[in-house]
Amino acid sequence: AQRVTQPEKLLSVFKGAPVELKCNYSYSGSPELFWYVQYSRQRLQLLLRHISRESIKGFTADLNKGETSFHLKKPFAQEEDSAMYYCALIQGAQKLVFGQGTRLTINP
Amino acid sequence: NAGVMQNPRHLVRRRGQEARLRCSPMKGHSHVYWYRQLPEEGLKFMVYLQKENIIDESGMPKERFSAEFPKEGPSILRIQQVVRGDSAAYFCASSPNGVEYGYTFGSGTRLTVV
Numbered sequence: 001a002q003r004v005t006q007p008e009k010l011l012s013v014f015k016g017a018p019v020e021l022k023c024n025y026s027y028s029g030s031p032e033l034f035w036y037v038q039y040s041r042q043r044l045q046l047l048l049r050h051i052s053r054e055s056i057k058g059f060t061a062d063l064n065k066g067e068t069s070f071h072l073k074k075p076f077a078q079e080e081d082s083a084m085y086y087c088a089l090i091q092g093a094q095k096l097v098f099g100q101g102t103r104l105t106i107n108p
Numbered sequence: 109n110a111g112v113m114q115n116p117r118h119l120v121r122r123r124g125q126e127a128r129l130r131c132s133p134m135k136g137h138s139h140v141y142w143y144r145q146l147p148e149e150g151l152k153f154m155v156y157l158q159k160e161n162i163i164d165e166s167g168m169p170k171e172r173f174s175a176e177f178p179k180e181g182p183s184i185l186r187i188q189q190v191v192r193g194d195s196a197a198y199f200c201a202s203s204p205n206g207v208e209y210g211y212t213f214g215s216g217t218r219l220t221v222v
Contacts, residue, residue: 098150
């Protein structure tokens with residue numbers, strides 16, 4: 001079965017430090033992966049998607065098929081990056097399978 | 109464009125009552141999805157609908173839960189005879205043409221069963 005694992009429920013880093021939020025998946029075939037972000041009291045928003053290879057708000061994510069990972073990275077964390085982050089993959093034609101999420105806190 | 113609108117934001121029901129959760133998709137979006145988030149868990153797929161059709165309800169509990177997306181009006185997720193275990197955040201999402209480019213999510217409805 002397809003599964004997304006985010007091993008860290010909580011992650012705390014200092015402002016200006018690099019950030020890496022881990023995401024591992026199990027999927028047979030070529031996965032389509034996403035990162036979603038939920039800032040405090042706001043709705044879940046699409047941060048970036050694997051297929052477009054974009055960089056949003058300084059975040060990037062590279063698909064590593066050998067390690068079945070899609071880690072989210074940012075070289076210099078900012079306080080406004082504090083949020084809940086979810087990794088997800090497409091299952092079948094229309095569903096998203098989500099990880100449990102990682103709460104990122106950026107300390108001043 | 110007001111985005112995906114869900115109401116109510118918070119809903120409190122006593123055990124045995126019915127809960128109705130509403131979702132108005134973004135303008136131009138004909139695909140609607142419902143997800144549930146139990147405490148300390150990620151979002152879990154429940155059902156995927158297009159206008160007047162349930163396309164995939166593989167994530168819906170077999171009993172007490174139903175969903176519809178009528179020709180006119182919002183999509184409705186209905187939970188009959190609620191139990192404490194139904195307490196969760198219910199999120200609706202919409203897309204114009206499927207999931208490939210991601211969904212747009214609503215703010216969710218937090219259901220509390222007392």
